[in-house]
Amino acid sequence: MVDASNLVGQSVRRKEDVRLLTGHGQFVDDISLPGMLYAAVLRSPYPHARIRSVDVSGALRLDGVEAVITGDDAQQLGKPMAVTLDLFTKVPTIYPLAVNKVRYVGEPVAAVAATSREVAEDAVELIVVDYEPLPPIVSIEDAEQPTSLLYEEWGHNRQLDWQFQVGDVGSALAGADVVISEDFPHHRYTGVPLESRVCLADYRPGQGALTVWMSTQAPHQCRTLFAQSLGLPEHQITVIAPDVGGGFGTKLQINAELIPVLLSIKSGRPVKWTEDRYENLVSGVHTRDYVCHLEVGFRRDGTMTGVKASLVGNLGCDGTCDAAGTAALLVAAAYLPGPYHVPAFGVDVVGYVTNKAPYGAYRGYGKDIANYPMERLMEMAAEKLHIDPLELRRRNVIQPDEYPYQQISGPLYDSGDYPAMIAKAREVLDYENFRRQQDETRREGKYLGIGFAAMLEPSGAAVPNGIFNGYEPATVRMTPEGQFLVFTGNQDIGQGIETTLAQVAASQFGVSVDDVRVVFGDTNAVPYGLGSFSSRGATYAVSAVHRASVQLANKLKRIAANILEASAADLVFTQGAVEVAGVPSRRLTLQELGNKVYLWPGPYGTVPPGDDPDLQATETFMGPRVRWQPDEQGRINLYTTHPTGIYAAIVEVDPELGDVRLRRFVVIHDAGVIINPLIAEAQVVGGVVQGMGGALWEELRYDEEGQFLSGDLTSYLLPTAPEIPDVEVYHFVSPSPFTPLGTKGMGEGGTIPTPAAILNAVNDALRPLNVFLNDLPITPQKVRAALRQAGH
Amino acid sequence: MRLQGQEQIEAPIQTVFTSLTDPRVLSKTLPGLQSLEPTDANTYRARLSVGIAAVRGAFDGMLILRELEPPTAYALYMTARGAGGVVEVTLRVHLAEDANSVTRIEYTGEAALSGVWAALGSRMASGVAQTLIRQFFTALRQEVRSLASAATS
Structure with a gap:
């Protein structure tokens, strides 16, 4: 007898590993489209400099070069980059390619789309940029003084300035027997995913439609950010994140991915950009x-x-x-x-x-x-x-x-x-x-x-004011053949959700994880969820999948009860079937149930009054104690x-x-x-x-x-x-x-x-x-x- | 990055100074130099192609010789830009001749790397610089020798 919650708590081997460990994973770089071009990016050698001019004529003359873009194109084809999260911050007006100024070594200044990566990289070398170096702001002390300004319009270099106090701290410290006081500095480091950022952008001028395959933790928010940063209608944009080779927080923005997108818009052809390790370290997030x-x-x-x-x-x-x-x-x-x-x-x-x-x-x-x-x-x-x-x-x-x-x-x-x-x-x-x-x-x-x-x-x-606002929907669906699909806005980035979410759903239906497929990473397929960040899977996605599964399980029981002429309250799911508890002869396999509802004979006569044959349920989990x-x-x-x-x-x-x-x-x-x-x-x-x-x-x-x-x-x-x-x-x-x-x-x-x-x-x-x-x-x-x- | 060293050339100080500051000689001896065109007095536009370890690529640059005090001292300033970044070199060079007509050259200065060169090349930059300087002086010695033999024949 299978307990309804039997799979939660079990060390089920990861379903996704068969695919990933046998070389059958599909990452963005594995995808190619007919007529696809390859992107390469020219990056600033200066930490802080004014751009006097950018001459791309040499690059354009090279055989195989189909498009070159600079900060001017970023302004003409798009809009300032959309904000991801604004909590008490100053938000700069910036573009995916530097406009007027560069602000860090490695900042993209121009980009090329060509018939091969090699041609694109050669073309990048032919772009001539005239820089006027400015004093760099490197340390906190430089920024405080300030020896120069990153954003002149601010008049200072503070992006965030916030104070908070509860209780009388001064007295609390004065009244202490011992006060320990120290400066704790922490150096800069970051997550280094095995798969760097990769993006394949396909803009179809005929339809005004944009499809972006990208290595991201948050496909839906990326879709919205693309719409806002490009001025494109969001319903015409599709973002697909297939297998993702690690995120660790570093894949929650579109600043780099906008570059191949702009190249695709300019050239009218699909453009792939595969970030190399240097690019990832110099310009991936720190x-x-x-x-x-x-x-x-x-x-x-x-x-x-x-x-x-x-x-x-x-x-x-x-x-x-x-x-x-x-x-x-x-x-x-x-x-x-x-x-x-x-x-x-x-x-x-x-x-x-x-x-x-x-x-x-x-x-x-x-x-x-x-x-x-x-x-x-x-x-x-x-x-x-x-x-x-x-x-x-x-x-x-x-x-x-x-x-x-x-x-x-x-x-x-x-x-x-x-x-x-x-x-x-x-x-x-x-x-x-x-x-x-x-x-x-x-x-x-x-x-x-x-x-x-x-x-x-x-x-x-x-978090209020941005793309990390914390709720998660899930849809759980049974097929006419009696297997299950879980549609989640959570994103698989290697953390095992294809298995854990399947365990949560399977537990409600008495089936094995192999009878549950977790669908993720396609904004046309899954509900608008928020992806993977802030360790939210087992808080949000799991809770949504659990509740949607419970809701669908109840509906399946009502329908099965109608067919079996039993009470839904007496039914249990066990070993791929629904049966009257204690009476194994009165049972329907889930395949029989699905077939009866959809095919033989079909919904009229099997689905009880008040229900419908749509064998799916959607639930959205919100943090019950979140207080903004x-x-x-x-x-x-x-x-x-x-x-x-x-x-x-x-x-x-x-x-x-x-x-x-x-x-x-x-x-x-x-x-x-x-x-x-x-x-x-x-x-x-x-x-x-x-x-x-x-x-x-x-x-x-x-x-x-x-x-x-x-x-x-x-x-x-x-x-x-x-x-x-x-x-x-x-x-x-x-x-x-x-x-x-x-x-x-x-x-x-x-x-x-x-x-x-x-x-x-x-x-x-x-x-x-x-x-x-x-x-x-x-x-x-x-x-x-x-x-x-x-x-x- | 600090650049510092000394070299010897078996030739009189005047010959060595002239060679070190002569664009015709420099165009034959600077490693990877593809062209050197004067744009002003003691100022040249240079095209270089350098490839050692991770530091490789084509550079467009400027070479300026200044503070010339023939035959004992001068300063060299070079800036070169490539897709991977910018290299800036500032050198003070002093020459002295000993009793055997051997000229000793002492140089001290700085080289600054930026962009990809800094990120990938910093650890090996001093090795690369030493290699390039060695190549330069090897070529210069040959050039001075051939100038000397041309003068005597």
Whole structure:
């Protein structure tokens, strides 16, 4: 007997892997159209310069060149780039190709469509641009002064300027026994998807119709942004995202994809653009790059009295149209109190535009910014207060019986149990024993360190004023042959929704995941949903699919009851059939049921009065506790679910070489009800590895002149298997009261606390040598420099 | 990127200085140079094609010799643009002749890379610069030798 909910919670093997692992995936670059041209892009070598002239005549003379576009064409054929998200920000008027000015190294200036990629690249070399270099704004200090302006019309370089306070922070800090205060800088790094951005644009002048195949996380929003950025009627635009080779937040805008679209409009032919790795690193979205000044007051017993923060972000040229990153600083501000009781809280946020690449989203989206300074500071406070760092956290965390918990800064936390997770961490790490070992090995000249970070992962954002506003529809349909289709606006980007959404639907119909096909990534096929961002799948898409499945299951039961002359309440779905519970002889297979409704004899006589033969249901899930109307303190709540965790890193530092080795990495994790443990664990581990990359290796470097120095994977170092220890994951289950299945989106948790845990561990290892590191990534050069400075 | 080094050429200082500042000699000795046309006194329009490791491509540029103090010193300024970016070189060059009529050349200066060159080439730029400078002086020595033998024959 198959339980209706049997598939939720099972480690079903991923349906999509057969296709992907046998080379049968279809990515945008695998698609070709007759008459298709290839695009190449001319990019600025200057971080900041006026464009005096662009001469494309040489390129146009080259055989095989069909179209060349510049900023002038972008203005004539399109409109200013549409805004993705505008929350208290200044929005610049910019185009996909530079108009009058370039604002970062790598900014597109002109583009060519030709009969081959080679011809297109040769033609790009023949375009002559006359630049007048301007003083570059590289650092936050440059932007503050300002030595020059990115957008002269603003009169300053601030894109975001926002303050918030609840309670009397000044008194809270003044009344504290100890105040810990520190600047926490964080370097620039980003997600590096295996598949870079790829776009095939096909504009048909005859129909005025545009079809865009693109590697994106959000096809529907891209369709709307294309309509707004081109002045085309949206119903004439189709966006298709087939298999997508990774997103991580970096594929949520159309700034680059507008270029092949404009080339297709200009040439009247299909145009494909395949971004190379240099282009992806120099102009794909960048993230992090901030300094957070944090002051936290503590009583002698370790409990917090108040938190005061000042967060300053280096946003590159833009984080509103070119990409959607600026609001990450606001998410950070709202979540700085983290999982702790904070009696008073104040934060100032400023985001400066600079001559660096666009500021976008990357696994974390500000939740990492909230986490890193606080979790670093907690270990500094533990040392100062002579309280064990896990114990200090235990004394401040929200207790399990306090949920749903109204955090002082606005968010409403749904569920969790930090004290139990802390206890589990102690046990798994054999913590007291580790501390003894640590002392012993230090005497042998081995420097082991342990570092912690508590994790809070707001998931499923619903942000006002833009394309990330947080709702999700799903349609579930039964075919006349008795199989199921799930139509979702959620997008498969490798995270396993073809399996997990199938598990959720299949559970309602007593069928296997192989009887359910998840349809996604085609704006002509699926409802207007919001794609994949903010770990929203298990919050929004799962809930919508579940509710639509329940609704369809009820309709199928009513029809089956009519045919079987039974009561719908007595029917159950089991093994591909619907039957009277306990009477297996009175059953219809789903194929028989579908056939009866649609074919033999058909709907009249099978469908009961009040129902119709349309065997599908659509439900739209909205976050039940999202609040955009500020309360009397000015607080709003954007996230529906909040996975929690305690992370621990054990490292060994070689003081002679400055080398940091990861010895153990332990994750105690709670994402509510887990649909597929195999996939959930992979999400955690993948995120952790990206956090490790940011902590130890990955950096998007600029020199002081604004030149970009990390243009390939020998300068931008990604983690590889030998550096990564087994990530030990332990799940807790605190079901969310705000989703129908108790699930919580959970794709970012791994990335959020990992950098803090690792740097805390490195500082713990080097404590006897009086070394304190405060910069990421923790390169051997930095470790050696700090040791030298301390006289070692 | 800092450029610094010294070279020796077995020729009198006047010959070496003349060769280093003579466009006819430079057009034969600058690595990858395709054309060098004077546009003004001591100012030349240059077309180069350079290909070493990731740094390859065609450049359009300007070569200016200035602060000429024959035969002991001059400054060289070069800017070259290609699709991949811009290279700017500023060099101070000092010459001195020893008792054996060997001229010692000391140069110090800066090279700035931008665009793709900076992003892909920075790590190997100093190696590329050294290779190009070595190629230049090897060619220059040959040129000075052939000038000397032409003068004596």
